[in-house]
Amino acid sequence: MPDNFTKRAGWCQGRFKGYGYRLTLSRQAILAVLSRTGEHLSAEEIYHRVHKIHPSSGMSTVYRTLELLVQLQMVHKFDFGDGRARYELQRSKEDKEDHHHHLVCLRCQRVINYTDFIDDEVELLKRTEKGLAKKYNFKIMKHILQFYGLCEQCKDRE
Amino acid sequence: MPDNFTKRAGWCQGRFKGYGYRLTLSRQAILAVLSRTGEHLSAEEIYHRVHKIHPSSGMSTVYRTLELLVQLQMVHKFDFGDGRARYELQRSKEDKEDHHHHLVCLRCQRVINYTDFIDDEVELLKRTEKGLAKKYNFKIMKHILQFYGLCEQCKDRE
């Protein structure tokens, strides 16, 4: 969805400048890669794709930029338990439109974003958060809810 | 709870032998450490405590034993997002009596096991699992539900 990206570019640029950061070619390339995929890419996968657009970008720039984007809340960082982090662009400014949970294949690492039960889930989670906050005097900031198993293909192959 | 451990020892031994594994001193020490704590220890923390009981045990034995215990389903392995795995002894043979979720402090890494809302949660999770299994043709094997935030102490300190 390059259009989406183009439309978004202005916003990104504003966001960056507002904080005194620069929207360099490397950073643009990273945002373009994230914007064009629906997958949950690892830093290395992002690096390879970025390399095709802008070959001089290095791995450390990818890591540094991703960290920055996470701080700016433009990107979500996930851990699916295989030892490497995955990154996903936040698609809408309103978190609610974008909220989903994950279904992860333990064998091929495929990740599915699902929103099917999200309303029930979010309602329960909110209720639980309130209860926990009160009982344990915690300030709850985020939750992780993930299901793990075997996807259609891998299930048959086992 | 050394009593608990003593009572459990016979069961452990049987379990080990049944699979052709040996219940060595290192392994006993690791089980003792896990059995005596309510915390979620990292491999390194376990290593240090084991070292006091049985100084000749090495780090790799700790890792190898923990992996074995996870395979035997005597220990649960968790990832709370700080880059190191945590381990917790399964306290009852019936998973249901033991089932809980986690509340993690992002600052001091303290982990609270809670069971307060577990019935509602488990019910919703089961329902969701069924729905996901059907819609995406997944065989769901486990879930992760964790809340992150700031604990009482850390909240005030920020």
Add this chain to the structure above:
DNA sequence: CTTGCTGCAAAGTGTTTGCATACAT
């Protein structure tokens, strides 16, 4: 031209592995 950004290589961290030896059964 100022200051943030970059690539490179080196260091860091938690974990795993190869191998000769030690030990439980």
Add this chain to the structure above:
DNA sequence: ATGTATGCAAACACTTTGCAGCAAG
């Protein structure tokens, strides 16, 4: 005696960091 389990050190995979040069504003 047999074969599993061990300690040590080296290897591993992912990520972070120091630094001199580059480039965006």
